[in-house]
Amino acid sequence: MKVTDAVASVLTDLGADTVFGVVGSGNFHVTNALIARGARYVAARHECGAASMADGWARLTARPALLSLHQGPGITNALTGITEAAKSRTPLVVLAADVSASALTSNFRIDVAAMTAATGATPARLHSTAFAVDDAARAYRLARDERRTVVLALPLDVQASECSWPGPPDARPAAPLPPRPLQVAELVHALAAASRPVFIAGRGARSWAARAELQRLGDACGALLATSAAAKGLFRGNPWDLDVSGGFASPLAAELIGGADVLVAWGCSLNMWTTRHGSLIGPDSMVVQVDVDERAIGAHRPVKFGVVGDVGLTAAAVADQLVELNGEHTAGYRSAELADRLKVGIRWRDVPFDDASDGDRIDPRSLSIALDDMLPGDRIVAVDSGNFMGYPSMFLSVPDQDGFCFTQAYQSVGLGLASAIGSAIARPDRLVIAALGDGGALMGISELETAVRLALPMVIVVYDDEAYGAEVHHFGPDGYPLDTVRFPAADLAAIARGYGCDAVTVRSVADLAPVREWLDARRPHPILIDARVVSDRGSWWLEEAFRGH
Numbered sequence: 001m002k003v004t005d006a007v008a009s010v011l012t013d014l015g016a017d018t019v020f021g022v023v024g025s026g027n028f029h030v031t032n033a034l035i036a037r038g039a040r041y042v043a044a045r046h047e048c049g050a051a052s053m054a055d056g057w058a059r060l061t062a063r064p065a066l067l068s069l070h071q072g073p074g075i076t077n078a079l080t081g082i083t084e085a086a087k088s089r090t091p092l093v094v095l096a097a098d099v100s101a102s103a104l105t106s107n108f109r110i111d112v113a114a115m116t117a118a119t120g121a122t123p124a125r126l127h128s129t130a131f132a133v134d135d136a137a138r139a140y141r142l143a144r145d146e147r148r149t150v151v152l153a154l155p156l157d158v159q160a161s162e163c164s165w166p167g168p169p170d171a172r173p174a175a176p177l178p179p180r181p182l183q184v185a186e187l188v189h190a191l192a193a194a195s196r197p198v199f200i201a202g203r204g205a206r207s208w209a210a211r212a213e214l215q216r217l218g219d220a221c222g223a224l225l226a227t228s229a230a231a232k233g234l235f236r237g238n239p240w241d242l243d244v245s246g247g248f249a250s251p252l253a254a255e256l257i258g259g260a261d262v263l264v265a266w267g268c269s270l271n272m273w274t275t276r277h278g279s280l281i282g283p284d285s286m287v288v289q290v291d292v293d294e295r296a297i298g299a300h301r302p303v304k305f306g307v308v309g310d311v312g313l314t315a316a317a318v319a320d321q322l323v324e325l326n327g328e329h330t331a332g333y334r335s336a337e338l339a340d341r342l343k344v345g346i347r348w349r350d351v352p353f354d355d356a357s358d359g360d361r362i363d364p365r366s367l368s369i370a371l372d373d374m375l376p377g378d379r380i381v382a383v384d385s386g387n388f389m390g391y392p393s394m395f396l397s398v399p400d401q402d403g404f405c406f407t408q409a410y411q412s413v414g415l416g417l418a419s420a421i422g423s424a425i426a427r428p429d430r431l432v433i434a435a436l437g438d439g440g441a442l443m444g445i446s447e448l449e450t451a452v453r454l455a456l457p458m459v460i461v462v463y464d465d466e467a468y469g470a471e472v473h474h475f476g477p478d479g480y481p482l483d484t485v486r487f488p489a490a491d492l493a494a495i496a497r498g499y500g501c502d503a504v505t506v507r508s509v510a511d512l513a514p515v516r517e518w519l520d521a522r523r524p525h526p527i528l529i530d531a532r533v534v535s536d537r538g539s540w541w542l543e544e545a546f547r548g549h
């Protein structure tokens, strides 16, 4: 059997069924071998787009995506997307063609392992013909069981050689890590004594199983329920949901999180975003952290103690014991009066603001609220990076933890459109809203052709301030020249029409009427909204963000 066929067989036998990429000579055969074994191949127009599509897809399916790349420039083009995936612990196997070991002078030669390691991804390689199948299986298992972004180098000579097929692999995933009983007891003790407990659930809690156990435990100790931005939507529908903790927290959420006497982070790193550099944590709050990775405990904020274990298993074990002690419901932080306050004041859109729309430009808050009302609730919001990013994150609601795709671990501009496309491929049952700045939109625009070619009915909303607004608002107040970060108006609607999208330029809420028509007509291609937004001041979360630079 050809090694490319054997590699494709073992990967599909292990469960891989979707591969994103840009095909060149070095990954042509392995990509076709995957397709021959039933995998779906999605052709992107730029390798960075392919990487972000794979990243978005894997976040929403919680399964490893495959990314197929040509040797050399195919890999370097993909590096920003790969770095975002690696920093987000996205399960991803990159099939990275590589020159043969003997091809010392090949112009495609780069040090794939060194470059991969430098981004935080995990290097792997088909080391030899005899072990190629083992090498590929190990890469897939590492991605799946440890949520790693693994870059598997495929040397051309090994790819082309003949190997024997060892038979189908064991496709069972590793069992989740149970917590140690003593640590469980410590957390039971802390929560039994708590009068104002708050949970902050993060990326490691993004599953239906963990969601159910955390809500049961929340009832048993009377906790209020918040998430990091990466897990937005996890507690949607629960009356004690505070939504996101951190820079995007509403004033009421921030007040309540600050008042916690016991704060438990569940699969959440408690980084500077989630805690506003620690200022969201009250001075007398006892902080506890639950994480599968021992090294994550206390890495960003000091904690009283940690519990090492799977979030769902830990929450279930703690809930079982607490229910025995306290019964299924304890008031804790919860009261009828607080329920009323949450109902009318926890959402950002309930916080009054002065609408700065002036007929020529629309206030980004009014734009976001109008879209929130107009677009179906069964949605996924995918957000690019920039000054604008808080508006969709704070004003567009999402239905659950699979309703938000937030590729911000590397804070790169330009990944939003492609991660939205990956999300749309993962969840064709949901309307995907890609929220972009004009800078990020133009950086990643080649994938507009992919969205049209794949007939994806997405809404692409561009918060267009004709600038790198983040830089304008960071440096403007100090009087620096801003010529390098401002641009003349670009007709993004015309550009989008050129790609085959519907498009509309929006300066007021009334201009959104064509979006309603597009929704009603169920068009089989995206609509791009070029929203000319007011940009008179920097966003409040941005000021927070720049404190970390």
Ligand SMILES: Cc1ncc(C[n+]2csc(CCOP(=O)(O)OP(=O)(O)O)c2C)c(N)n1
Binding pocket: 385, 386, 387, 388, 389, 411, 412, 413, 414, 436, 437, 438, 439, 440, 441, 463, 465, 467, 468, 469, 470, 471
């Ligand atoms: C790849 C990359 N290049 C540069 C930056 C620095 N940067 C951060 S925000 C930003 C502006 C992005 O502009 P836009 O997408 O229009 O969003 P806005 O800030 O205007 O809302 C830039 C250039 C970055 N984060 N990533």
Ligand SMILES: [Mg+2]
Binding pocket: 386, 437, 438, 439, 463, 464, 465, 466, 467, 468, 469
């Ligand atoms: Mg901009």
